[in-house]
Protein backbone atom coordinates (compact mmCIF):
# COMPACT_ATOMS: atom_id res chain seq x y z
CA UNK A 1 0.00 0.00 0.00
CA UNK A 2 2.76 2.45 1.00
CA UNK A 3 4.74 1.57 -2.11
CA UNK A 4 1.70 2.24 -4.34
CA UNK A 5 1.17 5.52 -2.52
CA UNK A 6 4.80 6.58 -3.03
CA UNK A 7 4.78 5.53 -6.68
CA UNK A 8 1.65 7.61 -7.24
CA UNK A 9 3.19 10.61 -5.52
CA UNK A 10 6.24 10.37 -7.79
CA UNK A 11 4.04 9.94 -10.83
CA UNK A 12 1.90 12.94 -9.91
CA UNK A 13 5.00 15.10 -9.44
CA UNK A 14 6.28 14.00 -12.83
CA UNK A 15 3.07 14.83 -14.72
CA UNK A 16 1.99 17.93 -12.79
CA UNK A 17 1.13 20.79 -15.13
CA UNK A 18 1.13 18.59 -18.23
CA UNK A 19 -1.59 19.75 -20.64
CA UNK A 20 -4.44 17.27 -20.39
CA UNK A 21 -5.28 18.15 -23.98
CA UNK A 22 -1.98 16.61 -25.11
CA UNK A 23 -3.16 13.25 -23.78
CA UNK A 24 -5.76 13.18 -26.57
CA UNK A 25 -3.10 13.45 -29.27
CA UNK A 26 -2.65 9.71 -29.63
CA UNK A 27 -6.34 9.08 -30.24
CA UNK A 28 -8.59 6.58 -28.50
CA UNK A 29 -8.28 8.33 -25.13
CA UNK A 30 -11.95 9.20 -24.80
CA UNK A 31 -13.04 5.58 -25.25
CA UNK A 32 -10.21 4.29 -23.09
CA UNK A 33 -10.85 6.69 -20.23
CA UNK A 34 -14.56 6.14 -19.95
CA UNK A 35 -16.71 3.25 -18.75
CA UNK A 36 -20.34 2.32 -19.18
CA UNK A 37 -22.93 0.33 -17.33
CA UNK A 38 -26.64 -0.14 -18.03
CA UNK A 39 -26.98 2.94 -20.25
CA UNK A 40 -24.81 5.18 -18.08
CA UNK A 41 -21.36 6.50 -19.04
CA UNK A 42 -18.61 7.92 -16.87
CA UNK A 43 -16.12 9.94 -18.93
CA UNK A 44 -12.92 10.72 -17.02
CA UNK A 45 -10.79 11.47 -20.06
CA UNK A 46 -10.60 15.18 -19.14
CA UNK A 47 -8.34 14.48 -16.16
CA UNK A 48 -4.58 14.33 -15.95
CA UNK A 49 -4.72 10.59 -15.35
CA UNK A 50 -2.80 8.64 -17.99
CA UNK A 51 -2.42 4.90 -18.49
CA UNK A 52 0.38 4.64 -15.93
CA UNK A 53 -1.46 6.80 -13.41
CA UNK A 54 -4.56 4.67 -13.80
CA UNK A 55 -2.56 1.45 -13.42
CA UNK A 56 -1.00 2.82 -10.23
CA UNK A 57 -4.39 3.91 -8.89
CA UNK A 58 -5.92 0.51 -9.65
CA UNK A 59 -2.98 -1.09 -7.89
CA UNK A 60 -3.59 1.19 -4.90
CA UNK A 61 -7.21 0.06 -4.75
CA UNK A 62 -6.19 -3.57 -4.91
CA UNK A 63 -3.49 -3.23 -2.25
CA UNK A 64 -5.94 -1.38 0.01
CA UNK A 65 -8.15 -4.48 -0.11
CA UNK A 66 -11.16 -2.83 -1.75
CA UNK A 67 -12.46 -6.14 -3.18
CA UNK A 68 -12.13 -8.00 0.13
CA UNK A 69 -13.70 -5.19 2.13
CA UNK A 70 -16.50 -4.79 -0.41
CA UNK A 71 -17.28 -8.50 -0.12
CA UNK A 72 -17.15 -8.22 3.68
CA UNK A 73 -19.59 -5.31 3.63
CA UNK A 74 -22.07 -7.12 1.40
CA UNK A 75 -21.73 -10.25 3.55
CA UNK A 76 -22.72 -8.41 6.73
CA UNK A 77 -19.32 -8.33 8.46
CA UNK A 78 -19.20 -5.60 11.13
CA UNK A 79 -16.99 -3.23 9.14
CA UNK A 80 -18.23 -0.21 11.13
CA UNK A 81 -15.75 -1.06 13.83
CA UNK A 82 -16.17 1.98 16.08
CA UNK A 83 -19.87 1.25 16.50
CA UNK A 84 -19.60 -2.54 16.21
CA UNK A 85 -22.11 -2.66 13.36
CA UNK A 86 -22.52 -4.24 9.96
CA UNK A 87 -23.12 -1.91 7.01
CA UNK A 88 -26.00 -3.32 5.06
CA UNK A 89 -28.00 -0.60 3.38
CA UNK A 90 -27.37 -2.63 0.22
CA UNK A 91 -29.67 -5.32 1.65
CA UNK A 92 -32.59 -2.87 1.45
CA UNK A 93 -32.42 -3.08 -2.34
CA UNK A 94 -31.43 -6.75 -2.59
CA UNK A 95 -34.11 -8.33 -0.42
CA UNK A 96 -34.54 -11.49 -2.49
CA UNK A 97 -31.22 -13.10 -1.62
CA UNK A 98 -30.97 -14.48 1.93
CA UNK A 99 -28.38 -12.69 4.07
CA UNK A 100 -27.23 -13.95 7.45
CA UNK A 101 -26.28 -11.48 10.17
CA UNK A 102 -25.51 -13.02 13.59
CA UNK A 103 -26.99 -16.27 12.24
CA UNK A 104 -30.31 -14.74 11.16
CA UNK A 105 -31.59 -14.12 7.65
CA UNK A 106 -32.23 -10.39 7.88
CA UNK A 107 -34.03 -10.19 4.55
CA UNK A 108 -37.15 -11.81 6.04
CA UNK A 109 -37.79 -8.75 8.21
CA UNK A 110 -36.77 -6.40 5.39
CA UNK A 111 -39.34 -7.95 3.04
CA UNK A 112 -41.98 -7.79 5.74
CA UNK A 113 -41.35 -4.10 6.43
CA UNK A 114 -41.24 -3.35 2.72
CA UNK A 115 -44.61 -5.07 2.25
CA UNK A 116 -46.05 -3.05 5.16
CA UNK A 117 -44.71 0.18 3.65
CA UNK A 118 -46.22 -0.66 0.27
CA UNK A 119 -49.57 -1.54 1.87
CA UNK A 120 -49.57 1.72 3.83
CA UNK A 121 -48.64 3.72 0.73
CA UNK A 122 -51.41 2.00 -1.24
CA UNK A 123 -53.86 2.84 1.54
CA UNK A 124 -52.85 6.50 1.52
CA UNK A 125 -52.90 6.74 -2.26
CA UNK A 126 -56.28 5.04 -2.59
CA UNK A 127 -57.82 7.01 0.25
CA UNK A 128 -58.39 3.92 2.44
CA UNK A 129 -56.17 5.71 4.93
CA UNK A 130 -57.51 9.26 5.15
CA UNK A 131 -57.12 12.31 7.31
CA UNK A 132 -59.89 13.55 9.54
CA UNK A 133 -60.88 15.95 6.73
CA UNK A 134 -60.65 13.45 3.86
CA UNK A 135 -58.09 12.03 1.46
CA UNK A 136 -54.47 12.89 2.25
CA UNK A 137 -53.37 15.80 0.06
CA UNK A 138 -50.04 16.61 1.72
CA UNK A 139 -47.28 14.74 3.48
CA UNK A 140 -44.88 16.45 5.86
CA UNK A 141 -41.67 14.52 6.51
CA UNK A 142 -39.98 15.67 9.71
CA UNK A 143 -36.37 14.57 9.86
CA UNK A 144 -32.85 15.90 9.46
CA UNK A 145 -29.58 14.76 7.89
CA UNK A 146 -30.02 11.28 6.51
CA UNK A 147 -33.67 11.29 7.53
CA UNK A 148 -34.32 14.26 5.27
CA UNK A 149 -31.74 14.85 2.56
CA UNK A 150 -32.22 11.61 0.64
CA UNK A 151 -36.02 11.64 0.30
CA UNK A 152 -36.09 15.43 -0.14
CA UNK A 153 -33.54 15.21 -2.95
CA UNK A 154 -35.30 12.24 -4.61
CA UNK A 155 -38.80 13.70 -4.39
CA UNK A 156 -37.53 16.73 -6.32
CA UNK A 157 -35.55 14.60 -8.74
CA UNK A 158 -38.52 12.46 -9.69
CA UNK A 159 -41.15 15.17 -10.07
CA UNK A 160 -42.34 13.85 -13.46
CA UNK A 161 -43.33 10.60 -11.73
CA UNK A 162 -45.40 12.14 -8.95
CA UNK A 163 -48.95 10.94 -8.72
CA UNK A 164 -49.37 10.97 -4.96
CA UNK A 165 -49.84 13.69 -2.36
CA UNK A 166 -47.54 16.73 -2.30
CA UNK A 167 -44.50 16.05 -0.11
CA UNK A 168 -42.89 18.66 2.12
CA UNK A 169 -39.82 18.44 4.31
CA UNK A 170 -39.20 20.09 7.66
CA UNK A 171 -35.67 19.66 9.00
CA UNK A 172 -34.23 22.80 10.60
CA UNK A 173 -34.79 23.45 14.30
CA UNK A 174 -35.35 27.07 13.22
CA UNK A 175 -39.10 27.46 13.76
CA UNK A 176 -39.20 29.39 10.50
CA UNK A 177 -38.89 26.11 8.61
CA UNK A 178 -41.96 24.46 10.14
CA UNK A 179 -43.89 27.73 10.04
CA UNK A 180 -43.24 28.29 6.33
CA UNK A 181 -44.03 24.71 5.36
CA UNK A 182 -47.22 24.47 7.45
CA UNK A 183 -48.61 27.77 6.21
CA UNK A 184 -51.23 26.92 3.62
CA UNK A 185 -51.52 23.23 4.55
CA UNK A 186 -54.77 21.76 5.80
CA UNK A 187 -54.08 19.81 9.03
CA UNK A 188 -57.14 17.63 8.41
CA UNK A 189 -55.73 16.23 5.14
CA UNK A 190 -52.03 16.16 6.06
CA UNK A 191 -50.05 13.05 6.95
CA UNK A 192 -46.99 13.62 9.13
CA UNK A 193 -44.03 11.26 9.01
CA UNK A 194 -41.58 11.59 11.88
CA UNK A 195 -38.39 10.16 10.43
CA UNK A 196 -35.54 9.62 12.85
CA UNK A 197 -33.33 6.61 13.19
CA UNK A 198 -32.70 7.31 16.86
CA UNK A 199 -35.93 9.20 17.60
CA UNK A 200 -33.90 11.42 19.92
CA UNK A 201 -32.59 14.05 17.49
CA UNK A 202 -33.45 17.38 19.06
CA UNK A 203 -34.41 19.12 15.81
CA UNK A 204 -36.75 16.35 14.74
CA UNK A 205 -38.38 15.82 18.11
CA UNK A 206 -38.89 19.57 18.58
CA UNK A 207 -40.43 19.92 15.12
CA UNK A 208 -42.60 16.84 15.73
CA UNK A 209 -44.04 18.50 18.85
CA UNK A 210 -44.57 21.75 16.93
CA UNK A 211 -46.39 20.02 14.10
CA UNK A 212 -48.47 17.93 16.50
CA UNK A 213 -49.57 21.11 18.30
CA UNK A 214 -50.40 22.71 14.90
CA UNK A 215 -52.51 19.72 13.99
CA UNK A 216 -54.22 19.56 17.41
CA UNK A 217 -55.67 23.02 16.80
CA UNK A 218 -57.82 21.67 13.94
CA UNK A 219 -58.00 17.93 14.35
CA UNK A 220 -59.42 15.87 17.22
CA UNK A 221 -56.86 13.09 17.08
CA UNK A 222 -53.51 14.30 15.73
CA UNK A 223 -51.75 10.98 16.42
CA UNK A 224 -54.11 9.32 13.94
CA UNK A 225 -52.40 11.28 11.17
CA UNK A 226 -48.86 10.55 12.30
CA UNK A 227 -46.56 7.79 11.09
CA UNK A 228 -43.01 7.14 12.26
CA UNK A 229 -39.83 5.71 10.82
CA UNK A 230 -37.25 4.71 13.40
CA UNK A 231 -35.09 1.96 14.84
CA UNK A 232 -36.63 2.59 18.27
CA UNK A 233 -40.13 1.13 18.71
CA UNK A 234 -40.25 2.17 22.40
CA UNK A 235 -39.61 5.81 21.62
CA UNK A 236 -42.17 5.98 18.80
CA UNK A 237 -44.72 4.39 21.14
CA UNK A 238 -43.86 6.89 23.87
CA UNK A 239 -44.50 9.69 21.36
CA UNK A 240 -47.97 8.19 20.83
CA UNK A 241 -47.67 6.83 17.31
CA UNK A 242 -49.52 3.50 16.99
CA UNK A 243 -47.40 0.48 16.10
CA UNK A 244 -49.29 -0.17 12.84
CA UNK A 245 -47.88 3.06 11.45
CA UNK A 246 -44.34 2.61 12.74
CA UNK A 247 -41.80 1.32 10.24
CA UNK A 248 -38.58 0.10 11.73
CA UNK A 249 -35.10 -0.52 10.44
CA UNK A 250 -31.93 -1.95 11.86
CA UNK A 251 -28.90 -0.17 13.24
CA UNK A 252 -26.81 -1.54 10.36
CA UNK A 253 -28.46 1.00 8.06
CA UNK A 254 -26.57 4.28 8.50
CA UNK A 255 -28.68 7.46 8.48
CA UNK A 256 -27.12 8.83 5.29
CA UNK A 257 -27.56 5.47 3.57
CA UNK A 258 -31.15 4.93 4.64
CA UNK A 259 -33.38 6.29 1.88
CA UNK A 260 -33.79 2.82 0.35
CA UNK A 261 -35.90 1.64 3.27
CA UNK A 262 -38.64 3.16 5.42
CA UNK A 263 -36.89 6.56 5.46
CA UNK A 264 -37.91 6.64 1.79
CA UNK A 265 -41.62 6.49 2.70
CA UNK A 266 -42.27 10.06 1.56
CA UNK A 267 -40.68 9.23 -1.80
CA UNK A 268 -42.78 6.07 -2.06
CA UNK A 269 -45.89 8.15 -1.43
CA UNK A 270 -44.88 10.74 -4.01
CA UNK A 271 -44.10 8.34 -6.87
CA UNK A 272 -45.99 5.20 -5.82
CA UNK A 273 -44.65 1.82 -4.68
CA UNK A 274 -44.03 0.46 -8.19
CA UNK A 275 -41.72 3.30 -9.12
CA UNK A 276 -40.08 3.18 -5.70
CA UNK A 277 -39.24 -0.44 -6.51
CA UNK A 278 -37.70 0.75 -9.79
CA UNK A 279 -35.51 3.06 -7.72
CA UNK A 280 -34.44 0.03 -5.63
CA UNK A 281 -33.77 -1.96 -8.81
CA UNK A 282 -31.48 0.83 -10.07
CA UNK A 283 -29.50 0.68 -6.83
CA UNK A 284 -29.34 -3.13 -7.00
CA UNK A 285 -28.09 -2.96 -10.60
CA UNK A 286 -25.24 -0.69 -9.49
CA UNK A 287 -24.48 -3.09 -6.60
CA UNK A 288 -24.23 -5.99 -9.05
CA UNK A 289 -21.89 -3.96 -11.26
CA UNK A 290 -19.76 -2.85 -8.30
CA UNK A 291 -19.43 -6.44 -7.09
CA UNK A 292 -18.62 -8.02 -10.43
CA UNK A 293 -17.00 -5.58 -12.89
CA UNK A 294 -13.19 -5.55 -13.10
CA UNK A 295 -11.87 -2.45 -11.35
CA UNK A 296 -10.73 -0.90 -14.64
CA UNK A 297 -14.37 -0.88 -15.81
CA UNK A 298 -16.03 -0.42 -12.45
CA UNK A 299 -17.79 2.96 -12.23
CA UNK A 300 -17.71 3.38 -8.43
CA UNK A 301 -14.05 2.32 -8.30
CA UNK A 302 -13.07 4.64 -11.15
CA UNK A 303 -14.97 7.58 -9.72
CA UNK A 304 -13.30 6.97 -6.35
CA UNK A 305 -9.85 6.75 -7.93
CA UNK A 306 -10.40 10.03 -9.75
CA UNK A 307 -11.42 11.52 -6.40
CA UNK A 308 -8.33 10.16 -4.61
CA UNK A 309 -6.07 11.35 -7.43
CA UNK A 310 -7.44 14.87 -7.27
CA UNK A 311 -7.69 15.24 -3.51
CA UNK A 312 -4.87 13.20 -2.01
CA UNK A 313 -2.32 13.39 -4.85
CA UNK A 314 -2.99 16.66 -6.68
CA UNK A 315 -3.97 18.45 -3.46
CA UNK A 316 -7.28 19.84 -4.74
CA UNK A 317 -9.24 20.36 -1.54
CA UNK A 318 -12.75 20.59 -2.95
CA UNK A 319 -14.82 19.10 -5.70
CA UNK A 320 -17.81 20.66 -7.38
CA UNK A 321 -20.82 18.50 -8.23
CA UNK A 322 -22.60 20.19 -11.13
CA UNK A 323 -25.78 18.48 -12.28
CA UNK A 324 -27.07 19.83 -15.59
CA UNK A 325 -30.42 18.58 -14.45
CA UNK A 326 -32.52 21.06 -12.51
CA UNK A 327 -34.33 18.25 -10.72
CA UNK A 328 -31.01 17.17 -9.20
CA UNK A 329 -30.68 20.55 -7.53
CA UNK A 330 -30.51 18.95 -4.07
CA UNK A 331 -27.96 16.31 -5.12
CA UNK A 332 -24.96 18.41 -4.03
CA UNK A 333 -26.50 18.88 -0.55
CA UNK A 334 -27.29 15.18 -0.38
CA UNK A 335 -23.72 14.31 -1.40
CA UNK A 336 -22.31 16.75 1.12
CA UNK A 337 -23.67 14.59 3.90
CA UNK A 338 -22.95 11.30 2.15
CA UNK A 339 -19.33 12.17 1.40
CA UNK A 340 -18.33 14.59 4.13
CA UNK A 341 -20.01 12.82 7.05
CA UNK A 342 -18.60 9.53 5.78
CA UNK A 343 -15.03 10.45 4.88
CA UNK A 344 -14.41 13.60 6.91
CA UNK A 345 -12.30 11.80 9.52
CA UNK A 346 -8.88 12.65 10.91
CA UNK A 347 -7.90 9.23 12.20
CA UNK A 348 -7.59 5.85 10.55
CA UNK A 349 -9.65 2.82 11.59
CA UNK A 350 -6.98 1.88 14.17
CA UNK A 351 -7.04 5.35 15.77
CA UNK A 352 -3.74 6.52 14.34
CA UNK A 353 -3.53 9.96 12.73
CA UNK A 354 -4.35 9.94 9.04
CA UNK A 355 -1.06 10.57 7.21
CA UNK A 356 -2.85 12.42 4.39
CA UNK A 357 -5.95 14.57 3.94
CA UNK A 358 -9.40 13.14 4.59
CA UNK A 359 -12.20 13.42 2.04
CA UNK A 360 -12.70 16.67 0.14
CA UNK A 361 -15.16 19.51 0.57
CA UNK A 362 -18.10 18.71 -1.71
CA UNK A 363 -20.29 21.48 -3.03
CA UNK A 364 -22.24 22.53 -6.08
CA UNK A 365 -25.35 23.84 -7.75
CA UNK A 366 -27.14 22.86 -10.90
CA UNK A 367 -26.04 24.11 -14.29
CA UNK A 368 -26.66 26.40 -15.95
CA UNK A 369 -27.38 28.53 -12.86
CA UNK A 370 -23.90 28.03 -11.44
CA UNK A 371 -22.38 29.38 -14.65
CA UNK A 372 -23.79 32.79 -13.79
CA UNK A 373 -22.58 32.62 -10.22
CA UNK A 374 -19.37 30.82 -9.25
CA UNK A 375 -17.96 29.40 -12.51
CA UNK A 376 -15.89 32.58 -12.84
CA UNK A 377 -13.68 31.31 -10.03
CA UNK A 378 -13.61 27.77 -11.44
CA UNK A 379 -12.33 29.09 -14.77
CA UNK A 380 -10.03 31.92 -13.70
CA UNK A 381 -9.48 31.62 -9.94
CA UNK A 382 -6.07 30.63 -8.64
CA UNK A 383 -7.23 27.32 -7.17
CA UNK A 384 -8.03 24.23 -9.23
CA UNK A 385 -11.46 22.77 -8.53
CA UNK A 386 -12.19 19.42 -10.15
CA UNK A 387 -15.72 19.46 -11.52
CA UNK A 388 -18.12 16.55 -11.75
CA UNK A 389 -20.79 17.14 -14.37
CA UNK A 390 -23.98 15.08 -14.59
CA UNK A 391 -26.30 15.27 -17.57
CA UNK A 392 -29.17 13.33 -19.16
CA UNK A 393 -29.47 12.56 -22.85
CA UNK A 394 -33.20 13.28 -22.71
CA UNK A 395 -35.32 15.52 -20.56
CA UNK A 396 -38.92 14.88 -19.60
CA UNK A 397 -40.36 17.77 -21.62
CA UNK A 398 -40.50 16.70 -25.27
CA UNK A 399 -42.07 20.00 -26.26
CA UNK A 400 -39.06 21.78 -24.70
CA UNK A 401 -36.44 19.59 -26.37
CA UNK A 402 -34.73 22.72 -27.74
CA UNK A 403 -34.09 23.82 -24.14
CA UNK A 404 -32.64 20.44 -23.29
CA UNK A 405 -30.28 20.80 -26.23
CA UNK A 406 -29.17 24.16 -24.89
CA UNK A 407 -28.65 22.61 -21.46
CA UNK A 408 -26.50 19.79 -22.84
CA UNK A 409 -24.47 22.12 -25.06
CA UNK A 410 -23.73 24.28 -22.03
CA UNK A 411 -22.64 21.25 -20.01
CA UNK A 412 -20.31 19.99 -22.71
CA UNK A 413 -19.03 23.52 -23.39
CA UNK A 414 -18.06 24.01 -19.75
CA UNK A 415 -15.93 20.89 -19.52
CA UNK A 416 -14.39 21.75 -22.90
CA UNK A 417 -13.61 25.31 -21.76
CA UNK A 418 -12.08 24.03 -18.53
CA UNK A 419 -9.90 21.64 -20.50
CA UNK A 420 -8.92 23.89 -23.38
CA UNK A 421 -8.75 27.35 -21.83
CA UNK A 422 -7.79 30.40 -23.89
CA UNK A 423 -4.16 31.45 -24.29
CA UNK A 424 -2.80 34.99 -24.12
CA UNK A 425 -2.13 34.84 -27.87
CA UNK A 426 -5.76 33.90 -28.56
CA UNK A 427 -7.09 36.55 -26.22
CA UNK A 428 -4.78 39.15 -27.78
CA UNK A 429 -5.99 38.26 -31.25
CA UNK A 430 -9.62 38.64 -30.19
CA UNK A 431 -9.02 42.01 -28.54
CA UNK A 432 -6.88 43.27 -31.42
CA UNK A 433 -9.79 42.56 -33.76
CA UNK A 434 -11.84 44.83 -31.55
CA UNK A 435 -9.38 47.61 -32.26
CA UNK A 436 -7.22 47.64 -29.12
CA UNK A 437 -3.50 48.26 -29.42
CA UNK A 438 -0.36 48.64 -27.36
CA UNK A 439 -0.40 48.53 -23.55
CA UNK A 440 -4.19 48.58 -23.37
CA UNK A 441 -4.41 45.57 -25.71
CA UNK A 442 -2.04 43.62 -23.48
CA UNK A 443 -3.82 44.66 -20.29
CA UNK A 444 -7.28 43.78 -21.57
CA UNK A 445 -6.11 40.52 -23.14
CA UNK A 446 -4.59 39.31 -19.88
CA UNK A 447 -7.96 39.58 -18.16
CA UNK A 448 -9.43 37.37 -20.86
CA UNK A 449 -6.98 34.49 -20.51
CA UNK A 450 -8.34 31.13 -19.32
CA UNK A 451 -5.55 28.92 -18.00
CA UNK A 452 -7.50 25.78 -18.91
CA UNK A 453 -6.09 22.37 -18.03
CA UNK A 454 -8.70 22.10 -15.28
CA UNK A 455 -9.96 18.57 -14.75
CA UNK A 456 -13.53 17.34 -14.89
CA UNK A 457 -15.56 14.16 -15.23
CA UNK A 458 -18.97 13.74 -16.84
CA UNK A 459 -21.59 11.22 -15.81
CA UNK A 460 -24.06 10.88 -18.68
CA UNK A 461 -27.30 8.93 -18.47
CA UNK A 462 -30.33 8.48 -20.65
CA UNK A 463 -33.08 10.14 -18.61
CA UNK A 464 -33.63 10.81 -14.92
CA UNK A 465 -36.00 7.96 -14.05
CA UNK A 466 -36.41 6.20 -10.67
CA UNK A 467 -34.11 3.41 -11.93
CA UNK A 468 -31.42 5.86 -13.04
CA UNK A 469 -31.63 7.82 -9.79
CA UNK A 470 -31.12 4.52 -7.95
CA UNK A 471 -28.03 3.85 -10.07
CA UNK A 472 -26.64 7.33 -9.40
CA UNK A 473 -27.13 7.21 -5.63
CA UNK A 474 -25.68 3.71 -5.30
CA UNK A 475 -22.76 4.78 -7.50
CA UNK A 476 -21.92 7.61 -5.11
CA UNK A 477 -22.43 5.42 -2.03
CA UNK A 478 -19.91 2.92 -3.35
CA UNK A 479 -17.55 5.67 -4.42
CA UNK A 480 -17.51 6.88 -0.80
CA UNK A 481 -16.88 3.31 0.36
CA UNK A 482 -13.93 2.82 -1.99
CA UNK A 483 -12.38 6.17 -1.06
CA UNK A 484 -12.86 5.33 2.63
CA UNK A 485 -11.15 1.96 2.23
CA UNK A 486 -8.20 3.51 0.39
CA UNK A 487 -7.89 6.18 3.10
CA UNK A 488 -8.16 3.46 5.75
CA UNK A 489 -10.85 5.25 7.76
CA UNK A 490 -14.32 4.30 8.98
CA UNK A 491 -16.87 5.76 6.55
CA UNK A 492 -19.81 4.66 8.69
CA UNK A 493 -19.55 6.52 11.99
CA UNK A 494 -19.96 10.27 12.60
CA UNK A 495 -18.42 11.14 15.96
CA UNK A 496 -17.61 14.60 14.65
CA UNK A 497 -21.22 15.72 15.07
CA UNK A 498 -21.36 14.99 18.80
CA UNK A 499 -19.42 17.83 20.44
CA UNK A 500 -21.57 20.58 18.94
CA UNK A 501 -24.73 18.74 20.05
CA UNK A 502 -23.45 18.45 23.64
CA UNK A 503 -22.42 22.09 23.82
CA UNK A 504 -25.76 23.26 22.38
CA UNK A 505 -27.58 21.36 25.10
CA UNK A 506 -25.37 22.95 27.75
CA UNK A 507 -25.88 26.44 26.28
CA UNK A 508 -29.67 26.23 26.36
CA UNK A 509 -29.94 27.01 30.12
CA UNK A 510 -27.33 29.76 29.71
CA UNK A 511 -29.49 31.48 27.09
CA UNK A 512 -32.56 30.96 29.25
CA UNK A 513 -30.75 32.74 32.07
CA UNK A 514 -30.84 29.63 34.27
CA UNK A 515 -27.08 29.09 34.23
CA UNK A 516 -24.02 31.31 34.09
CA UNK A 517 -21.19 31.45 31.58
CA UNK A 518 -18.50 30.12 33.95
CA UNK A 519 -16.01 28.00 32.05
CA UNK A 520 -16.99 29.51 28.70
CA UNK A 521 -14.43 31.29 26.55
CA UNK A 522 -14.74 35.08 26.39
CA UNK A 523 -16.28 35.13 22.92
CA UNK A 524 -18.99 32.56 23.67
CA UNK A 525 -19.76 34.28 27.00
CA UNK A 526 -20.03 37.65 25.24
CA UNK A 527 -22.34 36.27 22.54
CA UNK A 528 -24.54 34.54 25.14
CA UNK A 529 -24.75 37.77 27.13
CA UNK A 530 -25.67 39.69 23.96
CA UNK A 531 -28.55 37.30 23.22
CA UNK A 532 -29.76 37.46 26.80
CA UNK A 533 -29.70 41.23 27.00
Ligand code: F6P
Nearest residue numbers: 145146147196197198201255497
Ligand atom coordinates in the same frame (compact mmCIF):
# COMPACT_ATOMS: atom_id res chain seq x y z
O1 F6P B 1 -26.09 14.45 13.61
C1 F6P B 1 -25.81 13.61 12.54
C2 F6P B 1 -26.85 12.55 12.38
O2 F6P B 1 -26.68 11.57 13.32
C3 F6P B 1 -26.81 11.97 10.98
O3 F6P B 1 -25.86 11.00 10.82
C4 F6P B 1 -28.20 11.50 10.82
O4 F6P B 1 -28.51 11.26 9.48
C5 F6P B 1 -28.96 12.65 11.43
O5 F6P B 1 -28.17 13.06 12.51
C6 F6P B 1 -30.35 12.35 11.87
O6 F6P B 1 -30.38 11.34 12.82
P1 F6P B 1 -31.73 10.62 13.20
O7 F6P B 1 -32.25 9.94 11.96
O8 F6P B 1 -31.38 9.66 14.29
O9 F6P B 1 -32.71 11.65 13.68
